[in-house]
Amino acid sequence: MNRDELADFLRVRRSRVTPAEVGLPGGERRRTPGLRRQEVAQLAGMSIDYYIRLEQGRGPHPSRQVLNALARALMLSQDERAHLLHLAGHAVETPRIREDLPESLLHLIGFLEEVPAYVLDARYDLRAWNPLAGALMGGLDTVGPDDLNVIRWVFMSPDIAEHLSDEEKGRFARASVADLRAAAGRYPDDRKLQALVAEMLALSPHFAELWARYEVEIRREQRKQVTHPLVGTIDAICQVMPVPDRDDLRLVLYTTEPGSPSHQALRDLRQLTLSS
Structure with missing residues (x-):
């Protein structure tokens, strides 16, 4: 599990989802673009403390269920969801780049x-x-x-x-x-x-x-x-x-x-x- 990369990925993707895209009111006093941490946690069905620890690179090893919920909350594409699973160490196996050619x-x-x-x-x-x-x-x-x-x-x-x-x-x-x-x-x-x-x-x-x-x-x-x-x-x-x-x-x-x-x-x- 690459905690730092996972944290960076979550922060960047959160900043690119607007409240309107997920059916939330925008409000007038948003200091940062995108969703608030609390909103992501709410959409993913987890505690705000748990999500904050993930974004700070000090959270526990998230389950596939948690990652799938985050993927839905952050509106990730199929490629982005696969990337999220890799960063969290949920790949079926760790592949390698080989030097031979068929x-x-x-x-x-x-x-x-x-x-x-x-x-x-x-x-x-x-x-x-x-x-x-x-x-x-x-x-x-x-x-x-x-x-x-x-x-x-x-x-x-x-x-x-x-x-x-x-x-x-x-x-x-x-x-x-x-x-x-x-x-x-x-x-x-x-x-x-x-x-x-x-x-x-x-x-x-x-x-x-x-x-x-x-x-x-x-x-x-x-x-x-x-x-x-x-x-x-x-x-x-x-x-x-x-x-x-x-x-x-x-x-x-x-x-x-x-x-x-x-x-x-x-x-x-x-x-x-x-x-x-």
Whole structure:
């Protein structure tokens, strides 16, 4: 159980729920945004003293019943509720991020010749990719392992503006940090993930700002616009698919509308990779 993280999560989420959203009168003398501690305790059916101790990081180990009540009171999403259970130590088991890759997964991305495809782990390290993904993202085969982390690219790379607009970068940055928050809850003992978070908090004020929001949401499908120097702008659907029996890995595919200019741009890019 991570008492400090649990306390932080409860405080932040409480500040984001308005009284009107849960059917309570707003009043005129609220000094802080969101719900009061007493209101959360009332909505969750627990004593105010018990809830205060949870927010102060000194409470007892809450049961699943208590956590489910808090999730309802704070209007948590499914991803946020799962994060709450992980922080309180109620995961069925503590998973780990493994260093191996299933051979069948490598075969799969190799067969996807007309679709950019890559494998991403929970730390946002790129673990494998097919030639079209390498051509779309540029220079993957020429960098070292430490430079294959997407979080570092988004917040630290000066070249990111060449591929993503400011709006795209902002949307992707926010979604990535929310997803990394979820991963930090699922893998609390992973030292590399902890080191990545500590590094980004120290080096990137933008990352630190987003991390402090405590948004939790697992990335799934997302639309993305990528600008490539040779074939131009590509409007793609970025599909993030979990790998069966490997919760630490995800298969990412970039698909386009059949017959669209973006579809043709991907085909042109593939021809360039074949001829190079």
